[in-house]
């Protein structure tokens with residue numbers, strides 16, 4: 001883990017979410033599920049040091065929507081490959097030769113969406129034979145130095161662990177669990 | 186992970202907590218800290234299947250106090266050795282030759298107590314140079330079958346993940362984080 005000052009942050013054209021509301025997102029999940037079955041997603045936990053303490057890089061959209069870099073895998077796509085594809089698309093500079101040499105490291109946790117609803121759980125609830133989405137969080141090893149380009153409609157914020165911890169109301173259950181998930185390292 | 190029905194549960198003489206209140210416990214921590222410095226503790230996460238779903242074995246004392254099997258390491262004691270010593274003392278049948286062949290498996294997480302206070306965090310808070318306690322949670326691999334003896338003043342309860350999850354008010358922050366900590370397996 002390297003100091004945040006090792007990284008150079010730039011911006012690139014905006015990347016809009018495919019859905020503009022939760023309802024719309026769940027509707028699209030439902031349609032896709034009918035065609036493709038279980039959605040597989042991956043999300044990246046990128047850790048940097050700021051004044052010596054670990055911070056997690058989180059994408060912020062608007063005042064209060066936070067997400068980890070990541071997204072949906074294509075049918076049959078390998079998890080690590082899909083993770084890198086999503087990282088490139090969201091955070092790499094547009095020039096191919098400036099792509100950060102990030103590495104997919106440890107699996108941190110797995111979250112399940114049992115229904116076409118917002119709630120996810122870190123287990124597949126009993127007697128749910130057909131969960132709708134499974135999302136895996138991976139720790140990403142950042143190179144010692146690199147360039148990162150953030151879509152203009154997002155901010156990349158470095159959030160300290162104490163701010164994430166036990167803060168479901170602001171960050172949701174997945175992101176606020178990251179301090180516990182990282183505590184084994 | 187094996188079905189809970191594989192295990193035979195008996196009882197043995199009561200094992201009382203050294204402290205009868207939180208205040209007393211923190212007072213003793215303070216005294217010990219003055220002599221020995223940072224307290225190191227270990228706690229065991231034992232997983233069994235009940236009607237096919239994972240449950241965590243938790244010790245219950247009275248109506249509403251829950252703890253994981255574990256405790257304080259001796260100065261200089263190895264973590265895995267200390268974990269086994271605590272498991273034997275709390276859950277093994279009195280006869281030496283009936284000791285379960287449990288194995289200390291993965292480190293699940295680390296919790297820190299920055300002050301002589303009840304709160305622990307899954308990170309050492311910034312600028313806390315002298316934390317008072319560090320507690321590590323280990324996943325324990327139970328043998329396929331064995332005998333377990335529970336002190337008469339405690340109950341050993343198998344709690345399903347959905348009951349622990351997001352239930353800080355009943356189980357506290359450490360035990361209620363176990364579903365997320367186990368979700369990488």
Ligand SMILES: [Zn+2]
Pocket residue numbers: 050055158160
């Ligand atoms: Zn900071």
Ligand SMILES: [Zn+2]
Pocket residue numbers: 050051052053311312
């Ligand atoms: Zn600082």
Ligand SMILES: [Zn+2]
Pocket residue numbers: 235240343345
């Ligand atoms: Zn049950």
Ligand SMILES: [Zn+2]
Pocket residue numbers: 126127236237238
């Ligand atoms: Zn069942």
